[in-house]
Amino acid sequence: xxxxxxxxxxxxxxxxxxxxxxxxxxxxxxxxxxxxxxxxxxxxxxxxxxxxxxxxxxxxxxxxxxxxxxxxxxxxxxxxxxxxxxxxxxxxxxxxxxxxxxxxxxxxxxxxxxxxxxxxxxxxxxxxxxxxxxxxxxxxxxxxxxxxxxxxxxxxxxxxxxxxxxxxxxxxxxxxxxxxxxxxxxxxxxxxxxxxxxxxxxxxxxxxxxxxxxxxxxxxxxxxxxxxxxxxxxxxxxxxxxxxxxxxxxxxxxxxxxxxxxxxxxxxxxxxxxxxxxxxxxxxxxxxxxxxxxxxxxxxxxxxxxxxxxxxxxxxxxxxxxxxxxxxxxxxxxxxxxxxxxxxxxxxxxxxxxxxxxxxxxxxxxxxxxxxxxxxxxxxxxxxxxxxxxxxxxxxxxxxxxxxxxxxxxxxxxxxxxxxxxxxxxxxxxxxxxxxx
Amino acid sequence: xxxxxxxxxxxxxxxxxxxxxxxxxxxxxxxxxxxxxxxxxxxxxxxxxxxxxxxxxxxxxxxxxxxxxxxxxxxxxxxxxxxxxxxxxxxxxxxxxxxxxxxxxxxxxxxxxxxxxxxxxxxxxxxxxxxxxxxxxxxxxxxxxxxxxxxxxxxxxxxxxxxxxxxxxxxxxxxxxxxxxxxxxxxxxxxxxxxxxxxxxxxxxxxxxxxxxxxxxxxxxxxxxxxxxxxxxxxxxxxxxxxxxxxxxxxxxxxxxxxxxxxxxxxxxxxxxxxxxxxxxxxxxxxxxxxxxxxxxxxxxxxxxxxxxxxxx
Numbered sequence: 097x098x099x100x101x102x103x104x105x106x107x108x109x110x111x112x113x114x115x116x117x118x119x120x121x122x123x124x125x126x127x128x129x130x131x132x133x134x135x136x137x138x139x140x141x142x143x144x145x146x147x148x149x150x151x152x153x154x155x156x157x158x159x160x161x162x163x164x165x166x167x168x169x170x171x172x173x174x175x176x177x178x179x180x181x182x183x184x185x186x187x188x189x190x191x192x193x194x195x196x197x198x199x200x201x202x203x204x205x206x207x208x209x210x211x212x213x214x215x216x217x218x219x220x221x222x223x224x225x226x227x228x229x230x231x232x233x234x235x236x237x238x239x240x241x242x243x244x245x246x247x248x249x250x251x252x253x254x255x256x257x258x259x260x261x262x263x264x265x266x267x268x269x270x271x272x273x274x275x276x277x278x279x280x281x282x283x284x285x286x287x288x289x290x291x292x293x294x295x296x297x298x299x300x301x302x303x304x305x306x307x308x309x310x311x312x313x314x315x316x317x318x319x320x321x322x323x324x325x326x327x328x329x330x331x332x333x334x335x336x337x338x339x340x341x342x343x344x345x346x347x348x349x350x351x352x353x354x355x356x357x358x359x360x361x362x363x364x365x366x367x368x369x370x371x372x373x374x375x376x377x378x379x380x381x382x383x384x385x386x387x388x389x390x391x392x393x394x395x396x397x398x399x400x401x402x403x404x405x406x407x408x409x410x411x412x413x414x415x416x417x418x419x420x421x422x423x424x425x426x427x428x429x430x431x432x433x434x435x436x437x438x439x440x441x442x443x444x445x446x447x448x449x450x451x452x453x454x455x456x457x458x459x460x461x462x463x464x465x466x467x468x469x470x471x472x473x474x475x476x477x478x479x480x481x482x483x484x485x486x487x488x489x490x491x492x493x494x495x496x497x498x499x500x501x502x503x504x505x506x507x508x509x510x511x512x513x514x515x516x517x518x519x520x521x522x523x524x525x526x527x528x529x530x531x532x533x
Numbered sequence: 534x535x536x537x538x539x540x541x542x543x544x545x546x547x548x549x550x551x552x553x554x555x556x557x558x559x560x561x562x563x564x565x566x567x568x569x570x571x572x573x574x575x576x577x578x579x580x581x582x583x584x585x586x587x588x589x590x591x592x593x594x595x596x597x598x599x600x601x602x603x604x605x606x607x608x609x610x611x612x613x614x615x616x617x618x619x620x621x622x623x624x625x626x627x628x629x630x631x632x633x634x635x636x637x638x639x640x641x642x643x644x645x646x647x648x649x650x651x652x653x654x655x656x657x658x659x660x661x662x663x664x665x666x667x668x669x670x671x672x673x674x675x676x677x678x679x680x681x682x683x684x685x686x687x688x689x690x691x692x693x694x695x696x697x698x699x700x701x702x703x704x705x706x707x708x709x710x711x712x713x714x715x716x717x718x719x720x721x722x723x724x725x726x727x728x729x730x731x732x733x734x735x736x737x738x739x740x741x742x743x744x745x746x747x748x749x750x751x752x753x754x755x756x757x758x759x760x761x762x763x764x765x766x767x768x769x770x771x772x773x774x775x776x777x778x779x780x781x782x783x784x785x786x787x788x789x790x791x792x793x794x795x796x797x798x799x800x801x802x803x804x805x806x807x808x809x810x811x812x813x814x815x816x817x818x819x820x821x822x823x824x825x826x827x828x829x830x831x832x833x834x835x836x837x838x839x840x841x842x843x844x845x846x
Contacts, residue, residue, distance in 0.1 A: 189810070189811060190809055190810040190811070192811055193600050193601060193810075193811065193813050194600075197601065211811075218601045218602065220601065303705070303706065303791050304791070304792075305791075305792070305794060356703075357689055357701075357703035357706045357707065358706065359703070359705075359706035359707070359708070359791075359795050360688075360689050360703040360704065360705035360706020360707065360711070360791075361689060361690065361706060365688070365690055365691070368690075369690070495811035495813075496599070496807075496811070496813060496814050499806065499810060499811060500806055500807055500814060503794060504623065504624055504794055504795070505623075507794060507795045508623070508795075511708060511795070522623055525621050526617075526621055526622065529613075529617050529621055530814070
């Protein structure tokens with residue numbers, strides 16, 4: 097039992113370490129199983145709490161620009177102290193399940209639509225209908241609808257949104273004399289022109305799997321309409337229906353206009369090709385501006401709405417994901433949390449945020465538009481004229497379906513667009529197994 | 534070494550047979566406590582961190598649990614998950630194939646190369662330490678850094694490789710190529726690892742054996758194959774086991790590149806995609822993990838049988 101014998105023991109300890117790592121990974125699922133038990137305790141003990149005092153705020157706004165915006169917004173809140181815990185954006189998303197079950201912050205950032213409703217349905221988000229009776233007047237019906245759970249109660253306070261559209265550089269278009277096309281036929285003609293001018297018509301990068309969803313959503317809403325989009329996302333309509341096949345078939349016709357080898361390219365790299373004037377257009381969200389250096393080059397960025405495919409359907413659906421905040425089901429400081437939510441749902445708070453991050457548009461009706469740049473103004477106009485607003489494929493449908501079925505399937509389609517029947521059948525089969533459970 | 538130690542202890546015992554019984558009884562309180570702790574703590578760690586989760590995973594694989602809610606709410610769905618994995622989950626078959634390719638390539642490439650490097654470096658070359666450091670460097674580097682380095686080399690539009698070769702190959706995006714590109718990156722790490730293990734083994738070979746072989750007139754190659762190689766048997770087994778384990782749990786580089794999709798499907802990345810993150814198909818992911826456990830168990834069993842046979846000898 098001399099201390100030296102611990103040295104000999106060190107070797108097997110290391111060997112255990114190796115195996116634990118392997119098995120720990122294998123048993124990852126089992127390890128997760130233990131967490132809810134712990135979290136259940138945490139939730140119960142967090143019931144009480146004083147009216148005044150600190151409110152904790154879980155922030156997924158981790159990039160420099162949005163982080164400053166959130167900080168500025170909280171600094172301007174006069175009624176109490178807000179403790180901001182910032183978590184890297186993607187990690188926050190990946191850990192959301194454990195986060196919500198393990199005693200989350202009083203107020204935390206999240207996304208609108210089904211992605212909010214999914215967690216609200218499981219009772220992991222706090223009902224804030226009473227907050228909405230105060231702030232509701234400041235938001236459009238579309239905003240309120242996107243903040244409402246399937247049970248008719250409100251769970252979400254929107255801060256801003258960012259429309260998806262077809263982005264381009266004004267200077268390139270002026271030089272070549274291009275005009276924004278209104279219909280898909282015009283769009284194809286224009287793209288042919290661009291090709292003969294030596295440009296790649298559409299920048300495209302789908303290494304991360306989600307950017308292609310934007311193109312799919314727009315084609316689907318232009319061909320089959322917004323209602324079909326909603327029904328398809330909620331699992332009511334079949335993925336191997338003729339409607340969806342038409343979408344893929346139309347997309348197949350457009351694929352030669354896209355940048356090739358898109359599956360190895362990130363959306364940022366694709367945006368760079370637009371910046372470098374190698375590509376002429378890019379179907380992406382307004383955040384693309386982040387890839388353009390501030391000043392002349394960012395001001396050169398412009399967009400037009402995704403063109404109409406079928407005149408009977410029109411082009412008045414806009415994809416504009418909304419970001420905002422939610423409340424924990426049993427916040428430690430409920431009164432403080434609700435006061436903070438009322439503040440976040442005010443025009444003043446949103447203006448403060450947007451001053452730091454002008455790549456988005458305020459969700460509040462009275463958000464100050466006088467400070468908007470040309471792109472923001474145009475985006476606001478696009479959305480306010482829209483009849484229906486969708487979120488995004490991965491926000492409008494079940495998260496498990498979007499990430500484990502749709503991302504691989506869309507990548508499969510981009511790789512081999514010829515087997516649409518087989519692909520849509522595989523999607524539908526998997527959808528049934530996920531939605532059925 | 535442990536074997537000889539055991540034997541010595543064994544031979545030592547007969548000289549004081551009566552004492553052993555009394556010794557146990559005369560252990561002080563403190564010693565008893567320490568012995569108890571030394572038995573309990575590792576047992577708890579192994580059961581809690583290895584067996585608990587493994588059995589939990591197997592049980593969960595028969596449920597449709599989504600990671601939310603109490604354990605009591607879990608529905609058992611029988612073999613449903615396994616049926617879905619094998620018949621209704623397109624990435625599964627490529628994942629198995631990729632793991633097998635990974636295993637074969639690792640054996641034929643990096644493992645053999647690592648052994649070769651070790652044999653070369655064992656010959657007291659000048660600057661041997663520097664070479665060792667260079668080859669071992671990738672093993673030390675953090676995963677994020679390794680991913681970043683290869684991104685810089687393989688990027689289609691801005692990467693080093695395409696610039697130097699003047700090609701436009703989509704190294705990471707083309708599903709026919711990216712697995713091989715990743716195998717090069719992973720092999721780069723694995724080579725250094727095997728090299729170090731093997732080098733340590735070679736250093737432990739008694740130089741007298743080599744001298745004897747040289748005196749008997751055996752050449753370098755013959756000495757290695759007929760004298761050194763048989764002596765290295767325990768190290769060889771470790772190298773084989775490590776290569777198998779590394780191939781089965783291959784995960785990090787594929788995950789960094791594209792989360793194991795589009796040609797880079799591996800069982801481990803599929804498990805992670807399903808279990809971690811918003812998806813939380815815990816039941817389904819556990820079924821995948823269980824399949825992985827079963828495959829690993831086969832190799833672990835082979836290894837254990839081998840080791841036990843060794844000890845009996």
